[in-house]
Amino acid sequence: MLIWRSAIRVVLATLVAALLFICYGKTHFYRDPGSVFYDRSRAFERTYxxxxxxxxxxxxxxxxxAEGAGDGPTAADLGAAHVKAGVKPAxxxxxxxxxxxxxxxxxxxxxxxxxxxxxxxxxxxxxxxxxxxxxxxxxxxxxxxxxxxxxxxxxxxxxxxxxxxxxxxxxxxxxxxxxxxxxxxxxxxxxxxxxxxxxxxxxxxxxxxxxxxxxxxxxxxxxxxxxxxxxxxxxxxxxxxxxxxxxxxxxxxxxxWANKRVFGNNEHWIILAIAAVILTPTFLIQRRRRRHLHRFRFQSLHPQLPRHKSPKHPTSPPPKTTTTTTILSLTLLTLPTFIILFFQAGKASMxxxxxxxxxxxxxxxxxxxxxxxxxxxxxxxxxxxxxxxxxxxxxxxxxxxxxxxxxxxxxxxxxxxxxxxxxxxxxxxxxxxxxxxxxxxxxxxxxxxxxxxxxxxxxxxxxxxxxx
Incomplete structure (x- = not known):
């Protein structure tokens, strides 16, 4: 039950963060023609x-x-217009x-x-x-x-x-x-x-x-x-x-970006590459942890046996931990969600x-x-x-x-x-x-x-x- 709670928390946090990002994008990225939030009805509003x-x-x-006679604008009013190019302009x-x-x-x-x-x-x-x-x-x-x-x-x-x-x-x-x-x-x-x-x-x-x-x-x-x-x-x-x-x-x-479609900029390869970088050491560490945990339990049950005779591999997999579940949830849900949102938001915006x-x-x-x-x-x-x-x-x-x-x-x-x-x-x-x-x-x-x-x-x- 604790494991599922961890996964649910990640899902809810991801949904909330994604919704906040979407709201921000609609109010800030509407000018970007490369963004999914582009709004042509507002994009050409003139400000500056x-x-x-x-x-x-x-x-x-x-x-x-200043063309008229009499009291007219001063040199300060005219600014640069009363000055001409110098001897060696750049x-x-x-x-x-x-x-x-x-x-x-x-x-x-x-x-x-x-x-x-x-x-x-x-x-x-x-x-x-x-x-x-x-x-x-x-x-x-x-x-x-x-x-x-x-x-x-x-x-x-x-x-x-x-x-x-x-x-x-x-x-x-x-x-x-x-x-x-x-x-x-x-x-x-x-x-x-x-x-x-x-x-x-x-x-x-x-x-x-x-x-x-x-x-x-x-x-x-x-x-x-x-x-x-x-x-x-x-x-x-x-x-x-x-x-x-x-x-x-x-x-x-x-x-x-080169493409506005979802996965049009090789997002799937980026997701796979980052996921591999995260999951590979995670699984290696988890595997080593399981092996050490099993050896510890075996030694506890059979203290009369020397250490070198304890089994090298566990006979049954230990239960999943909340840490592993959290990492899996982040990698399989949060990571793809925000990589896709990153590209869909537009390069000029991000x-x-x-x-x-x-x-x-x-x-x-x-x-x-x-x-x-x-x-x-x-x-x-x-x-x-x-x-x-x-x-x-x-x-x-x-x-x-x-x-x-x-x-x-x-x-x-x-x-x-x-x-x-x-x-x-x-x-x-x-x-x-x-x-x-x-x-x-x-x-x-x-x-x-x-x-x-x-x-x-x-x-x-x-x-x-x-x-x-």
């Missing part, structure tokens, strides 16, 4: 991105007010933008990028825009004086392209050939930033929002990547493994990335990527060779196919990602003609869980650490 959008639009109103960031129906996302994107930057940070970025229209006046944002004053440079096709190329681009616009025009625009924007001579180039899509402190966090991340990929030999530095980009945006759909930079060859989308200057020539050549396609997929191909340059003997490039994600995609109108549902699916659940007060404190601390 809405906070940043409100800040960005308020900042735009402040910048617009990053050139460029938006490639096209006209949208209705709201022009690029305006809030730029405002969120600038809002909160310190003067030292603003001096570290050359901010640029490519208005990717053959008729550049078609883009309403080109008429926004506050925007042109806030950035460092603006580019149109007519600035540097010959009439034949512009004519070809006009044909691509008319036929909605986004696969080819998107690649052309990416190359053209890269060239504009490449000419600024900055060590890093950030390629930015126009329908995004930035987190508070994104720039200094990115600079610290780049510093860590350089430290991890270079070795010092005397006065010279040697690159151990070249890298292509640091990603500022990622979505949980791209970083989850194993979220630690803050910092990580090597990550997989990921989604090209919303915000930072390239080292020495890779940009190879990127442009590769994209020109391919000619058309989705830029993020082409870059993934380049990561795998890179054959090396300048003495590098290793095939392939490293790809890095910065966490927590510093950018959110908010555009519901895709310029590629995809549906609203598909455009919204490019979404970082983790971005919405960021806390404004915490980021503000971290931003101040990181600025003090980086600009010493």
């Amino acid at each position: 991105s809405l906070h940043r959008e409100v800040e960005a639009k308020e900042y735009i109103r402040t910048l617009q007010a 990053i050139c960031g460029i938006f490639s933008t096209v006209k949208r129906d209705g709201e022009q996302y690029v305006e809030t994107a730029i405002a969120s990028l600038l809002h909160g930057l310190t003067p030292a940070e603003r001096a570290d970025i050359h901010l640029s825009i490519l208005f990717a229209h053959t008729n550049s006046t078609a883009h309403p944002s080109l008429k926004q004086t506050w925007l042109l004053r806030a950035i460092d440079s603006a580019h149109t096709y007519t600035d540097s392209l010959d009439p034949d190329t512009i004519s070809h681009l006009r044909q691509l616009e008319e036929t909605r050939n986004f696969a080819e025009k998107g690649v052309f625009d990416y190359i053209h924007a890269l060239k504009q930033c490449y000419n600024t001579q900055t060590p890093y180039i950030a390629m930015l899509e126009d329908d995004i929002l930035f987190a508070d402190g994104w720039l200094v966090r990115s600079l610290l991340g780049l510093r860590r990547i350089e430290a991890a990929t270079t070795t010092s030999t005397g006065k010279e530095k040697e690159t151990t493994k070249p890298w292509l980009y640091m990603r500022l945006f990622n979505q949980e759909r791209s970083t989850g 194993l979220p990335p630690r803050p910092g930079v990580v090597r990550e060859a997989f990921g989604c989308c090209s919303q915000a990527m930072v390239f080292p200057r020495e890779r940009v020539g190879g990127v442009m050549a590769f994209l020109e060779q391919r000619g058309k396609g989705q830029v993020d997929l082409l870059l993934n191909d380049l990561v795998r196919e890179w054959e090396g340059e300048g003495g590098y003997g290793k095939k392939g490039l490293d790809a890095w990602a910065l966490y927590p994600v510093q950018v959110q995609h908010v555009g519901s109108q895709s310029v590629r003609g995809t549906t609203k549902k598909e455009a919204q699916a490019v979404w970082s659940m983790a971005f919405e869980d960021l806390k404004a007060d915490k980021l503000r404190r971290e931003h101040k601390e990181m600025v003090g650490r980086y600009y010493v």
